[in-house]
Amino acid sequence: MIRHIKLKKGLDLRLKGQAALSFSTLPVEGTYSVMPDDFYGFKPRPVVKEGDSIKAGEPLFVSKDCPELKVVSPVSGHVSAIVRGERRRLLSINVEASAQQEHKSFSCSAATADDIKSLLLEAGLFAFIRQRPFDIVANPQDTPKGIFVTAFSKMPLAQDFSFALKSEEEHLKAGIKALSTIAKVSVGISPEQEETLAPLLDDADVYVISGPNPAGNVGVLINHTDPINKGEVVWTLGAEEVLFIGRLLKEGKVDLTRTLAVAGAEVKKPAYVKTLIGAPISALLKDNLHRTEHIRIINGNPLVGIKTDINGHLSARATELTVIPEGDDRDEILGWIMPRLNDFSTNRSYFSWLQGRKKIYNLDARIKGGERHIIMSGEYDRYLPMDIYAGYLIKAILTADLDRMEALGIYEVAPEDFAVAEFADSSKLELQRIVRQGLDLLRKEG
Numbered sequence: 001m002i003r004h005i006k007l008k009k010g011l012d013l014r015l016k017g018q019a020a021l022s023f024s025t026l027p028v029e030g031t032y033s034v035m036p037d038d039f040y041g042f043k044p045r046p047v048v049k050e051g052d053s054i055k056a057g058e059p060l061f062v063s064k065d066c067p068e069l070k071v072v073s074p075v076s077g078h079v080s081a082i083v084r085g086e087r088r089r090l091l092s093i094n095v096e097a098s099a100q101q102e103h104k105s106f107s108c109s110a111a112t113a114d115d116i117k118s119l120l121l122e123a124g125l126f127a128f129i130r131q132r133p134f135d136i137v138a139n140p141q142d143t144p145k146g147i148f149v150t151a152f153s154k155m156p157l158a159q160d161f162s163f164a165l166k167s168e169e170e171h172l173k174a175g176i177k178a179l180s181t182i183a184k185v186s187v188g189i190s191p192e193q194e195e196t197l198a199p200l201l202d203d204a205d206v207y208v209i210s211g212p213n214p215a216g217n218v219g220v221l222i223n224h225t226d227p228i229n230k231g232e233v234v235w236t237l238g239a240e241e242v243l244f245i246g247r248l249l250k251e252g253k254v255d256l257t258r259t260l261a262v263a264g265a266e267v268k269k270p271a272y273v274k275t276l277i278g279a280p281i282s283a284l285l286k287d288n289l290h291r292t293e294h295i296r297i298i299n300g301n302p303l304v305g306i307k308t309d310i311n312g313h314l315s316a317r318a319t320e321l322t323v324i325p326e327g328d329d330r331d332e333i334l335g336w337i338m339p340r341l342n343d344f345s346t347n348r349s350y351f352s353w354l355q356g357r358k359k360i361y362n363l364d365a366r367i368k369g370g371e372r373h374i375i376m377s378g379e380y381d382r383y384l385p386m387d388i389y390a391g392y393l394i395k396a397i398l399t400a401d402l403d404r405m406e407a408l409g410i411y412e413v414a415p416e417d418f419a420v421a422e423f424a425d426s427s428k429l430e431l432q433r434i435v436r437q438g439l440d441l442l443r444k445e446g
Contacts (some may be wrong), residue, residue, distance in 0.1 A: 002198055005224050007211025009385035011346065011420050015156040015302065015324070016362040019261040021163050023272035028097050032075045032278040033083075033313035034060055035092045039071060039127050041136025041443075044090045052079045057104035057254035059124060060093045069140060071316075072124030074256040074276040076102040092313070095278075103253040110249075113182045120245065123254050128241040128316075132222065132234050134443045135414035135436075144183045144235045148222050149176070149204070151197060151239040152190040154213035155301040155419070157263040159319040161239050162193055163272065164259035169200055171246030177203045178245055183235070188221040211385060219417040223386040228411045240319060260314070262288070264302075264323040265362045266295045277316045281308060284321055294329040296365045298322045303419040304432070327364030346424045372427045380431070383420040388413065390421060394431060397438030402445060405438055414439075 036044040044061040047070075048054060055076045063069040073095050081094040110119045120126040121140055131138035138144070151161050165172060179185050185204040189197050198206050207225060209215050218236045228234060240258055247255040256277045263270040268288050275284065281297065289295070298305035299315040302322055306315065314321065332338060340350040344361045352359065380390035388409040396404040415432035422431040 002194075002206045002208060003225075005207055005209045005211075007209065007215050007220070007385040009382055010154070010212030010214055011383050011424060012154060012212045013156045013344065013423070014360045015265070016360050017264040017267055017270045017322075017324075018157060019160075019263040019270045019272055019320075021160065021272070023259060023274055026273050026275040026279060026283060028075055028101055028276065029099075030280050030283055031080060031094050031096050031313075032073075032077075032276065032280070033092045033094045034071060034073065034278050034316065035313070036061065036071070036090050038316035039137050040130075041134065042069070042071070042127065044071070046082055046090060046093060048079045048082075048093065050079050050082055053077070054079060054095060055102045055104045057106070057123060060095075061090065063137075066140065068121050069126060069137070070121070070124045071127045072104075072254055074254075074278050076100075103255075106248060106252050106254075108249050108252050110178070111181075116178050116181050119248070123248050125241075125244050125248060125254065128237065128244065130236045132219070132228055132236060132414065133411035134439050136443070138235050139233075142233045144233050146226055147179050147183050147185045147235045147237070148188070148218050148225075149179075149185065149237050149239055149242055150188045150216055150218040150221055152188070152193060153216040153301070153319075155216070155303050156213075157261065157320055157322050158216070158301050159240075159259070159261040159272075162196060164240060164319075165197075165243075168243055168246070171243045171250060172239070173200050173202075173246070174249045175242035175244075175246035176201055178249060179237075179242070180204060186221065186225055187239075188216070188218065190216070214383075214417060214420050215385065217414075217417055219412060219414055220385055223388070223412055227387070230406060230411060232411075238317070238319065256316075258314075258319060260284070260318070261320040262322075263320060264298075266290050266323040266325060275314065277314060279314045281312045281314060281321065282310050284314065285310065285323065289323060294326045296324055296326045298324070302363075302365075303423055304416045325362070325364035327366035330364070330366070347426075367428055369428050371429060374427050374429070379424065379426060380418070380421040383424055384417065386412065386417065390418070393438075394418075394429070394434055397434050397441075400441060402442060405442060410435075410438055410442060 043064040046061045059070040075097040077096045077098040080096040083091045085091045110116045129138040180203040187204045299318045384390045393408040415435045418431040
């Protein structure tokens with residue numbers, strides 16, 4: 001089944017430094033780091049010690065609440081460090097990659113839903129499945145009413161999944177088929193992908209979604225096809241994580257390779273790099289930056305990514321590594337009242353709107369203003385193509401009104417759904433952080 005969904009709400013933003021459709025492969029060497037924070041809702045307990053030898057696909061840490069739920073090493077080698085923070089909170093486990101890579105082998109004769117689920121748990125791939133409500137790692141004991149996959153993103157500098165998919169079509173088909181044994185699978189694609197992707201998705205319901213950002217968000221797909229009611233659970237994945245499952249079924253090993261978009265205005269040659277999760281950022285950006293100061297390195301895209309630095313490691317969920325100007329070296333006369341031709345504004349505050357919507361901008365990380373009171377003007381609703389009153393939901397979260405949060409649809413949303421509204425917010429509020437606080441409060445209260 002193929003259905004078309006047309007959206008009008010949202011905002012497209014074109015930034016300088018889009019990755020060119022060419023790729024290189026990063027050699028497997030150096031230290032790889034796996035961070036529990038990439039698996040939100042996961043309470044980690046290490047099952048390795050410093051100095052232990054490990055194969056790719058063997059577990060590094062498991063969930064305290066559900067020991068069969070585990071996260072595995074992307075490389076073989078030895079455990080070089082177990083990094084802890086305050087109150088011995090586990091921050092990361094570092095693995096020094098060996099010259100010769102070895103993989104743990106898995107039996108892939110799974111046929112039933114329970115077999116598939118057990119295989120994903122054993123191979124550590126189940127940890128990549130998230131659930132709504134709460135946008136956390138899924139509970140393997142739950143029975144979801146559906147599994148939702150999004151195969152495109154409209155975020156600025158986002159990865160082009162159609163390019164990442166090349167030569168891996170069979171892995172995508174195998175992954176979707178396996179997930180369809182657990183629950184009904186729905187896949188969101190863009191109109192440009194209809195000819196190439198739709199024929200590969202015989203075991204799923206396909207939805208062709210057109211419209212501005214955040215049209216590619218999985219939350220938009222859920223809201224327009226099968227909204228979540230209280231007591232219901234759905235699972236979500238990124239399209240590249242479906243490839244992880246397909247590779248496991250086809251090859252009998254865990255291969256956590258991503259086709260990463262290395263992009264942004266501060267990157268000399270924006271392009272794609274095939275690399276494993278947890279790769280050192282210094283290697284990914286080696287000799288490819290215009291400068292090393294006054295820049296912001298982001299694990300992910302500029303709207304929903306996490307700030308990191310050159311000594312950090314690639315997030316397990318990142319499909320982009322972006323580098324943009326920090327903006328802390330700018331000294332502008334008269335500040336915001338200057339008539340600007342190169343800055344973006346959603347309300348025509350700058351003259352740059354006269355140049356049309358196709359202009360490519362080089363924006364920095366400055367907020368340009370301080371936090372202000374919320375004005376209930378419907379501003380957030382213009383950028384959220386979901387049947388939710390976004391402004392009222394934010395106010396309900398800020399006042400910790402649980403009943404009103406439930407009534408206004410918090411079960412359906414994740415922080416990323418508010419990324420565009422946060423960018424355009426004249427009140428300068430951290431909407432994604434606020435939504436995360438609301439989801440955590442609701443989960444804590446049961």
